Amino acid sequence: MGSSEAEGSSPPAMALVIDELTKGRQSVATLATLFFVDPLELQTAKLLLEETMSTISKAIAILECVNSQQDHTAAQLESPSSAVTSKGPVGKRKIQSTRKAASRKRGNPYSWKRVTSATIEDGHTWRKYGQKEIFSAKHPRSYFRCTYKYDQGCQATRQVQKSEEDPFLYVITYFGEHTCEAAKENNPRCREPCVVSFESKKINEIKQEIAFSSFPSHKQENEEEVVSNLTSVDSRSNCLEQPAMELHKSSITGLEPGWSDSSSGLNYSINSYDVEFMGLDILSFELNEFFAW
DNA sequence: AAAATTTGACCCTA
DNA sequence: TAGGGTCAAATTTT
Structure with missing residues (x-):
């Protein structure tokens, strides 16, 4: 027998995931020892932390991609329909003209995904304009548009949804x-x-965060420090710096009650990366990207 | 008072 | 027709 192969999705992916997770575990182990050394090692610790979180997140996201690939593959085959030039500043409830543009999103290949552990903020200010229960998903999907959509005609939007996994x-x-x-x-x-x-005094909190992400056995409840004031960025190169961004209240209400605490003083970004759906080659594409980092 | 969020209705695409 | 994306009135927050 032995017919327990993966659901038709790429088996090499599994090996890669295992590899990533193994590396992650190893890094954590090393990191753990660093915390008990002296402050000079803090810099190394930072790097390791970053790397570790990234690694683990990648692995998880690979699994997610494999999981949801069937759905998206279909969408990617869609060709961009001719541009619909509907503007119509919203007035009363005359929706007809704007809806065409609205629904283009379904098959729109010009989109990209990011899977992230804690990062909801990305440096832009978003305005939530809707939330929907999604048929095949456990968690609702929230819809955001750029705050300056009407002021400046900025058309950027994003959707945020909790991961199934x-x-x-x-x-x-x-x-x-x-x-x-x-x-x-x-x-x-x-x-x-x-x-x-990281501010050194926050290290304990960070360790706690890491613990949360890695072993979500308990939930943060009465934490006054919540990860909302975060930066999510394209992590394609490496450099160390963290401008303290003055971000507005995190607008993920409805996704995670209790997350939107604007009084966070902790700024850090945990493992976010982009996943571009480019058809069936997605995995190899991603892996190239991974190793390019 | 202004800005942001919630939420049911509306409409479009598959 | 179902599912999903957006609108906009009502409500809440700042």
Whole structure:
């Protein structure tokens, strides 16, 4: 017998996931020892932390991709329909004209996903405009548009949904690019790599966070420090720096009650990365990306 | 008072 | 027709 192979999805992916997780575990082990050495090792510890979280997150996300690939593959085959030029600033309830543009999203290949553990903020300011229960999903999906949509005509939107696999992960799908002024200011920052700036006094809290992500056995309840003031960035290169961003209240209400605490003083970003759906080659694409980092 | 969120209705695509 | 994306009135928060 021995017919317990994976559900037709790429078996090599499994091996890679295991590999990633193993590496992650190893890093954590090393890291653990560093915490008990002296402050000089803190820098190394930071790097390891970053790497570890990234590694684990990648692994999880690979699994998620494999899982949901069937769905998305179909969508990717869609060709971009001719542009629909419907603007219509919203007035009364005359929706007809704007709806066409709205529903293009379904088959829109010009989108990208990010799977992230704790990062909801990404340096842009978003305005929530809807939330939906999704038929095949456990968690509702929240819809956000750029705050400056009407001021400056910025068409960027995003959807945020809790991961099926791991409630500590969020799948964020971005549509369109920011054209607002704020984006131009923010972009240099936002585009900066995944960076961590830990205050040494916060290390314990961070360790706690790590523990949460790795072993979600208990939930943070009366924590006054909540991870909302975070930066989520394209982590494609490496550099260390963390501008303290003045982000507004996290707008993930409805996703995770208790997360939207704007009084967070802790700034760090944990393992976020982009997942672009490019058809069936997605895995190899991703893996190349991974190793390019 | 203004800004942001919630939520049911509306409409489009598959 | 079902499912999903957006609108906009009502409500809540700042």
